[in-house]
Amino acid sequence: MQDDAAQKQTLLGADELVLNMGPQHPSTHGVLRVKLKLDGERVRGTECVIGYLHRGVEKIAENRTYQQFAPYVDRMDYVAAVSNGLGYCEAVEKLLNVEAPPRAKVIRTIMTELQRIASHLVWLGTHALDIGALTPLFYCMREREEILKIFEKYCGARLTTHAFRIGGLQYEAYDSFEKDVERFCKDFERRIQEYVDLLTGNSIWIGRTRNVGVLNAADCIALGASGPILRASGVKWDLRKAQPYAAYDQYKFEIPVGTNGDTYDRYMVRMEEMRQSRLICLQAIENIPAGPILGKVGKVLKPPAGEIYHSIEAPKGILGYYIVSDGTTQPYRVHIRPPSFVNLQALDKMARGHLVADVVAIIGTLDIVLGEVDR
Amino acid sequence: MSPTLHAVIAFLQTWWVELVSGVVIVAVVPLITGYMVLMERKLMADMQARLGPMRVGPHGLLQPIADAVKLLIKEDIIPDDADKMVFWLAPVVSMTAALTAMAGIAFGPAFEVARDINVGLLFIVGVSSLGLFGIVLGGWASNSHYSIMGALRSTAQLVSYETAAGLALVSGLLMAGTLNIRAIVDAQYSSGVWFGFLTPVAFFIYAVASIAETNRAPFDLPEAESELVAGYMTEYSGFRWACYFLGEYANMIVVGAVATTLFLGGWLRPFPRVHWLNWLDAVPALFTAAVGVYCALRAGKQPVRVQVWFMWAVALACFAVALILAVPLAVAPLKFMVPGLNGAFWFLLKITGYIYLFMWLRFTLPRYRFDQLMHLGWYILIPLAIVNVLAVGVAMILEMEYGWNRWLALIVTTILTLATALFLLRLNDKRAAAATSAVPPEGPATEDSYAG
Numbered sequence: 001m002q003d004d005a006a007q008k009q010t011l012l013g014a015d016e017l018v019l020n021m022g023p024q025h026p027s028t029h030g031v032l033r034v035k036l037k038l039d040g041e042r043v044r045g046t047e048c049v050i051g052y053l054h055r056g057v058e059k060i061a062e063n064r065t066y067q068q069f070a071p072y073v074d075r076m077d078y079v080a081a082v083s084n085g086l087g088y089c090e091a092v093e094k095l096l097n098v099e100a101p102p103r104a105k106v107i108r109t110i111m112t113e114l115q116r117i118a119s120h121l122v123w124l125g126t127h128a129l130d131i132g133a134l135t136p137l138f139y140c141m142r143e144r145e146e147i148l149k150i151f152e153k154y155c156g157a158r159l160t161t162h163a164f165r166i167g168g169l170q171y172e173a174y175d176s177f178e179k180d181v182e183r184f185c186k187d188f189e190r191r192i193q194e195y196v197d198l199l200t201g202n203s204i205w206i207g208r209t210r211n212v213g214v215l216n217a218a219d220c221i222a223l224g225a226s227g228p229i230l231r232a233s234g235v236k237w238d239l240r241k242a243q244p245y246a247a248y249d250q251y252k253f254e255i256p257v258g259t260n261g262d263t264y265d266r267y268m269v270r271m272e273e274m275r276q277s278r279l280i281c282l283q284a285i286e287n288i289p290a291g292p293i294l295g296k297v298g299k300v301l302k303p304p305a306g307e308i309y310h311s312i313e314a315p316k317g318i319l320g321y322y323i324v325s326d327g328t329t330q331p332y333r334v335h336i337r338p339p340s341f342v343n344l345q346a347l348d349k350m351a352r353g354h355l356v357a358d359v360v361a362i363i364g365t366l367d368i369v370l371g372e373v374d375r
Numbered sequence: 376m377s378p379t380l381h382a383v384i385a386f387l388q389t390w391w392v393e394l395v396s397g398v399v400i401v402a403v404v405p406l407i408t409g410y411m412v413l414m415e416r417k418l419m420a421d422m423q424a425r426l427g428p429m430r431v432g433p434h435g436l437l438q439p440i441a442d443a444v445k446l447l448i449k450e451d452i453i454p455d456d457a458d459k460m461v462f463w464l465a466p467v468v469s470m471t472a473a474l475t476a477m478a479g480i481a482f483g484p485a486f487e488v489a490r491d492i493n494v495g496l497l498f499i500v501g502v503s504s505l506g507l508f509g510i511v512l513g514g515w516a517s518n519s520h521y522s523i524m525g526a527l528r529s530t531a532q533l534v535s536y537e538t539a540a541g542l543a544l545v546s547g548l549l550m551a552g553t554l555n556i557r558a559i560v561d562a563q564y565s566s567g568v569w570f571g572f573l574t575p576v577a578f579f580i581y582a583v584a585s586i587a588e589t590n591r592a593p594f595d596l597p598e599a600e601s602e603l604v605a606g607y608m609t610e611y612s613g614f615r616w617a618c619y620f621l622g623e624y625a626n627m628i629v630v631g632a633v634a635t636t637l638f639l640g641g642w643l644r645p646f647p648r649v650h651w652l653n654w655l656d657a658v659p660a661l662f663t664a665a666v667g668v669y670c671a672l673r674a675g676k677q678p679v680r681v682q683v684w685f686m687w688a689v690a691l692a693c694f695a696v697a698l699i700l701a702v703p704l705a706v707a708p709l710k711f712m713v714p715g716l717n718g719a720f721w722f723l724l725k726i727t728g729y730i731y732l733f734m735w736l737r738f739t740l741p742r743y744r745f746d747q748l749m750h751l752g753w754y755i756l757i758p759l760a761i762v763n764v765l766a767v768g769v770a771m772i773l774e775m776e777y778g779w780n781r782w783l784a785l786i787v788t789t790i791l792t793l794a795t796a797l798f799l800l801r802l803n804d805k806r807a808a809a810a811t812s813a814v815p816p817e818g819p820a821t822e823d824s825y826a827g
Contacts, residue, residue, distance in 0.1 A: 132592060133740065137423075138425060139423070208743075355744060
């Protein structure tokens, strides 16, 4: 009897069609596999299969010293490696009870905000590509290139930067650092207008994103969604304001929030976040304090036994590090709360009742990086 | 002269145009298709702040050849569970339909395979629609979920938009009063104005519907890369895939040719009856010569000697074409060739412009969702096309029975049609707002997108 009822649910009494999306698929942003239960093109349920990119980062941490583990965190969210590094360094600093010098803090803030812009640019380009707009991707990559050039000049690497060290910075900012950042920020205001021209008022774009993947504030909190997804639902929660870290308490910036919690709102929130990040960078380069760049940390790090949880506002949401120390040079346990992994839970809730094409838009708007989901 | 030679000449006089056109269609269209792809990639690169293909030949000019060779020698994969016969047949059907449709097209007053068939336009539209079978069969035979979904989308989309396109064509045909390609262009010559200006609404509807018919962005849902991987072509590779590809691009030429013939004056030059603009007849020769000069100037700047030679070869080819176009203008006994050659030039130029529009839209716009696509087709384009057919009919009666000025009548009817369009759009917005708020997250489907 129950089977009959289930059959009637679908059109023409036909069985549900199970469509495997991924792990090789152009728009699952890596190796995500989604099992879609379909009635025609309407999604009746989704099931995420993850783990294709699992490298056991947390286990690796237990066999590395604190400094040795730092480059590994860059490989989690590889489009926002600087933010990952910041979270890890600050967590270990908290465990060691040392503080980075003011100069290091400001440079960290600039780098992290540039990384936020770069991460959002990758999101915007791929999201637009998923919805079928080909051109924004290349414009976004053009701007991201400028940011990566700054990273390259600063620390020699572009993607997995390992830009910071526990206790401060390894490298002094190069000579024309401020000038480069300023030139980028000045340029970026004009460039961001190009994306707005291409997408914001476009009726196809609005039709594809408005009322798609709606997630209200209560759902967001229940599912643990954070970052732009939470803010697009109208919750004004940003750790840069709520629990200021690095040098964020020194700068003025707004936290953009949305109202409907749909894909279009998330798009608007992220666009505004890029503008705000640009403003933070401009404020920060005005006045970079002089002084040392590395705090008082020894060559061998032996934090006292204990545990610590530190979280930062990464581009994709709240990135948390839980570190347990047993007093040796290696952490006893490291647990990472990656924003992508937690946000991905919302996929089923958001995709149900929509069409296949919307699933693609929703995966795009969740802004997941599989390196971080699987770790 | 011997009677045999006479017979041969007589035979050639009757058949040479058809022969040349046929050979061009079968042998050269694949090449043209390759270069359309190159043009598309280059234009896309230009709009996206990058260079596009640059490696094979100067500025990637030999890229299509390299692509074709690659596709030909690629391993031919047929999935185990596929219906092998149908899998083999489907791309052939698709390509054959597109190439056969070209037989009906007149590339200028002199070049047409099926000369003077009475149902010319109907033949083109009908035969090119047969390509749909290739898509459906291919999607079904692949035995893959993505393929079948792409094929289903394609069927629904093509059937819907074929209707809109057909009704838009009817508006134009009402004015021409015939289906014969040559007579349609002659009618535009005698009316002195292209039908596209007399029925802008019909032209617009046809332009939109023809984009959908050829599966181009923003209506490229059957092969939406980011959703269905490659739609009905997912399981195809190598030469079979190339057949589909060829059919698709050949179809673009076909719809471009239909739009040009019916709405853009066919092979007529701009303002064909304004005599002080007769110097426009020299434009084809001058234009090709200018392209040749440009290539010659660029030749010196090529980095590799092969590229320099290639550029010179292109320049010389352009000069040769320019000469062929220019000689009949200057030499009185050859004057009879002018309309044919110039007609072909203008016709191809108009098709190129039309296809450029397609490409431009593809680079600019995001993709429609399936239900939105169906709404646009059934709730806006088709009603609009019907109203427009009626309005054009009324205008014809006003002109013939009551002696209204043609332009006056058409301005009135166009305004009427546009008002209907606005009304439909508002209605659609209201419905869309109601529909989105009514869909509960887990509720049953409120409408069936495939119902159309």
